[in-house]
Structures are given as C-alpha cells and as structure tokens.
Amino acid sequence: MKIAISTSGTTLDAPIDPRFGRAVRFLVYDLEQNNFTLVDNEQNLNATQGAGIQAAKTVVDCGAQAIISGHCGPKAFQVLSAAGIAIYHSDGSTVAEALEQYNNGQLQAATDANVEGHWV
C-alpha cells in the first residue's frame, strides 16, 4: 500500500507541510517496497480556488490509499472520502516520524475536516 505525506522537502527527514491543498509536494511512500517517489503539487500553490480538490486528485492518481497531512479542508476531505482514501493528521515534525507513528498505529483516521475552507 502507498501512503502520501505532504512535505516541503524531498527526503524522509524533511518536515511535514501542514497544508494539504497547498502543500509543496507529496512524498508517496510504498509500505511494501520501502521506497518512495515525489509528486509535485506546485501547480496548486497559486490556484485561486479548489487547491484541496486538485491535491486530492493528485494523490489518488498516484495510487496512494492514505494521506498524512497537517490540515485538510472540507472539500478535500469530501473528495478523499469519496475516493476511499484514509486521512491521518500527524503532529510529527518529519515525514519519517509520521510514517513511524502510522506504522505503530498511533495515528487515527480523521472523520471530519479539521480546518475551514478559504475559497472566495
């Protein structure tokens, strides 16, 4: 299974990007192969609206079945839930820490968006 973590860096030591829709990129970790790929989310940084929706599409298209991020707005939440993607919020500071929390079963799947949207 693959899991996508929002990050501003390019390595496992990189910090988690607390934003989901406007995260710089996603590190998509393959839990079976123990390797990862990076997926750019740059085109969304400047989207006027719907960044969360497009980011959700990006992670689904790259085959992830779960995401770990800091915050997830209501629309992204709706899209991810519809696609059957589990959403986890981590307070860990790095990607590696978040993965460790996930593997130890310390993360709970979110059942609701935890930030308000901010499209106009």
Next chain:
Amino acid sequence: MKIAIASGKGGTGKTTLSVALAQAADKNVQLIDCDVEEPNGHIFIDAQLDKHEDVTIPIPVLDKTLCNNCGKCGEICQFNAIVTIGDKTMIFDDMCHSCGGCILVCPQQALTEQQKTIGYLDSGSNTINCGQVHQLSFIKGSIKIGEAMSPPVIRAAKKKADQNQLTIIDCPPGTSCPMMTAVCDCDFVLLVTEPTPFGLHDLKLAVETMRCMDLPFAVIVNRDGCGDERVSEYCSAEKIPLVLKIKDDRRVATAYSRGEGLLSALPELAPKLRSLLDDISTWTKPATEGKQ
C-alpha cells in the same frame, strides 16, 4: 446616467449618502443596493418592496448513468469546480462560474445545465419629498445565505434598472470583484471616505482601481473634522476633485440609530447634493453622448 457610490472601506457612510442623493434628486431616480452581502439601504427609505424574484445561475448537473469518468470536464474547468477521482465525478457547484465549458466538452452528454438560485432581487417604489417631489424606485440585491458568488447578483440588480433614468448604485465596500462589478460601466463614481489614516489608505486603493478601470470619479469626505487634513492634501496632490465634505455631526449618528437618513439630520445638505448631481451630469455629458 448611472452614478456609483463606492468606498475602499466599509462603514464610511456609503449607504446613507446613496440614499440621501436619491432623496435629494429633483427628478425620478432609481436606487440600487448592490451591497448584496449586507443590503441595508431599504431601512432608510421606508420602501414597500413588493416585487420579489430569484437570481439564478446555470450550473452543470451530472447524469451518473451516462458518465464514464473520463475526466475531460475537470481538465477544462478553470475553477476546480468539477473533478473526476478514480471512478467518481463530483461537482462543487458553489465554485462554478457558469462558463459551460464542461458541458461542451463532455463526450457522453452526461452534463446538463440547470438553474440554481444564488440570490434575490426585491424592488418597489415610493414618493419622496425632500424639497422636490419625485418617484424613488428601489432595487435591493441580496445573496442567498451560504452562496459565495456575488457578482451575478450585482449584475442582475443593475440589469433590472431602467437605463434611461437617473440611477444611484450603492456598491459593496472594498476593491475586489464585487465592487468592480458594481462600478463597471457607470458614468461616474463617487468615492466616500473618512479623514482618517484608514480612510486615506483605503481611498488610495479605490483610486487605483478607478484609474485601472478608466472611470471618472470624485471624492466625498464624510465625518469631516473627526480626523486630519491628509485626505484633502492627497486629493489636491493627485488632482482628484474633492466635491463635498460632510461635517462630523452628532445629529447624523442620532438619526442613524433611529433608522433615519442623512437628510433628516442635515436637511441643509439636500440643495448641495442636488447641485452635485447637476454638476456630475454636466461633467459626464460629452462622454455619455460619445458612447451612444
């Protein structure tokens, strides 16, 4: 002739001034409340708003049985309002700008247009006597609670007005899309401000917007005396006509709290506003004639 009353900042007295201008006019006038998020002009004119209609916009609706989730609709949408994820296509109609692109591009004819109510227009008229008896028609635009798209409601309110009558448009505050939609294609804009640092800051933004949109405008200072002279200095340095100063007066606040307008507090203002309207019609005449 269409005159827009705008300001870069809320709470400068835009609405009370719009109402006062409409009341002071010496001919039949229409007042359009385009501050659709918070329309309140009707409170001051005691109008019977007996006509009610919905403002609708077209949005796509999906027939799931026809959709094959090809994702073409989402690729063309510039507003991320429609998206295909795996085997699901979803529409976020509060983000839709009604461009119709997705409907055109869908190879399966799975999308059709449907009207969605996003706001309302209420209108009516009454007879005004502030020195000159005339008919005041009032059109109030308001956005439906929970909707985000105000420009279509503003356009609908403006469109309802009789193009041959004097029209006063009370604009939404700020300098973003709603305000620009309200001032767009007006013959003249009056920017209302206060003589304070905040007033000046927001006035500068509004002036920039006017210049960008190439609209003729002038400034009115409200609550004159409550601040400093910097707005006046700015206007003369920028060669912007400062056409009226309304003094800061307790009577205005008292009247306001009773739901009464500027003119019941300061009746002496009526002739000044009347001559301002005359001046504006002289200033805009060549432009208006040129357009027709």
